[in-house]
Amino acid sequence: MLRIDELRKRYGDKIALDGVTLSVGPGEMFGFVGANGAGKSTTMRIVMGVLDADGGEVRWKDRPLDFETRRRFGYMPEERGLYAKMRVAEQLEYFGRLHGLTQAAAKKASDDLLERLGLTERRDSEVDSLSLGNQQRVQLAVALVHDPEMLILDEPFSGLDPIAVDALAGVLAERRAAGVPVIFSSHQLELVERLCDSVGIIAAGRMVAVGTVAELRGRESHKRLRVVVSGASAGWADELPGTIVAKDGDEVILESADDREVLRIASRAGRLEHFGWVEPRLSEIFREAVA
The missing domain is CATH 3.30.70 (Alpha-Beta Plaits)
Structure with a gap:
C-alpha cells in the first residue's frame, strides 16, 4: 500500500538519504531500524510531507501522496507535539475534530483509547503533569484517534515500561489485524523482532538490508x-x-x-x-x- 522509491535528501554537504526504497503492505508491521542519524526520521517526515525530498517518490495505493491522503494517516513524531496545559481527554477530542470527526465520534474514540491505553484515570490531567511514559501513550492516542488508514510511528516505545509496551503492542496488533499497515522505528531490536513482519535496516542514509525477519535470518x-x-x-x-x-x-x-x-x-x-x-x-x- 505504501511504496517509497529512491528517496534522496541532502543538507548541504551531508547526504541524509541516498536512494531509500521500501514498501509496506496491508496489515504488515514494518520495523525501521538504524543508528541515530541514519535517516529513519527524515524518511518518515518526507512521507508525511513535513520535509520535501530532493529526489524519489512516495506512493500510496499506487498513487502519489497528497495532502488529503496524508490526513488519513496516523503520525507520531519522535518529538512530542502535545499541548502541555491541555487536559488529556480534551486534547484527544480536539485532534479528533481536526481530523474531521463529529463531537460525538471524537469523544467516543477518545474514551475508547483512554481505556485501551490505561489512561482513563488521567483523562482530566494536564499533559505536563504526566510521566514521560504516560505522555508517550497520549501521543500515540493522538495518532490513533481518527482510525487512520496507515500508521507511521517514530520511536513509539521510547520511555515506556513493560506493561505500557504490552498495551501499545496490543493496540498495534489490533490495527494490523484490521489491515492497517504500520511502520515504526525503534532502537529496541528485541521488540522489533517480536512484533514485526518485515524489517528495514538503514545506515548512513542507505538501506543495507530489507526483508521479512525469516528472510534476513535465512541468509x-x-x-x-x-x-x-x-x-x-x-x-x-x-x-x-x-x-x-x-x-x-x-x-x-x-x-x-x-x-x-x-x-x-x-x-x-x-x-x-x-x-x-x-x-x-x-x-x-x-x-x-x-x-
Whole structure:
C-alpha cells in the first residue's frame, strides 16, 4: 500500500538519504531500524510531507501522496507535539475534530483509547503533569484517534515500561489485524523482532538490508551451526571445518561450515547431544549489516 522509491535528501554537504526504497503492505508491521542519524526520521517526515525530498517518490495505493491522503494517516513524531496545559481527554477530542470527526465520534474514540491505553484515570490531567511514559501513550492516542488508514510511528516505545509496551503492542496488533499497515522505528531490536513482519535496516542514509525477519535470518552469511558433544577428547573441535565463533565446554558454534562433515566428525568424537542450525538474533544481523 505504501511504496517509497529512491528517496534522496541532502543538507548541504551531508547526504541524509541516498536512494531509500521500501514498501509496506496491508496489515504488515514494518520495523525501521538504524543508528541515530541514519535517516529513519527524515524518511518518515518526507512521507508525511513535513520535509520535501530532493529526489524519489512516495506512493500510496499506487498513487502519489497528497495532502488529503496524508490526513488519513496516523503520525507520531519522535518529538512530542502535545499541548502541555491541555487536559488529556480534551486534547484527544480536539485532534479528533481536526481530523474531521463529529463531537460525538471524537469523544467516543477518545474514551475508547483512554481505556485501551490505561489512561482513563488521567483523562482530566494536564499533559505536563504526566510521566514521560504516560505522555508517550497520549501521543500515540493522538495518532490513533481518527482510525487512520496507515500508521507511521517514530520511536513509539521510547520511555515506556513493560506493561505500557504490552498495551501499545496490543493496540498495534489490533490495527494490523484490521489491515492497517504500520511502520515504526525503534532502537529496541528485541521488540522489533517480536512484533514485526518485515524489517528495514538503514545506515548512513542507505538501506543495507530489507526483508521479512525469516528472510534476513535465512541468509547464507547468517547461518550458524550449534554442536554439543559430551565425552569428547580435548581438541576434537580443532578438526571441524568452518569457523568456530563460540566454544563453551561441550558446545561449539560454527559458521561457514559443511554440516555433513561436521556431523561425521562430531559423531565419532563422542556422544552427540545436539546438532542443528541456530537462528541469529536481529541484533546480530543489525551489527553485521551496518559494519
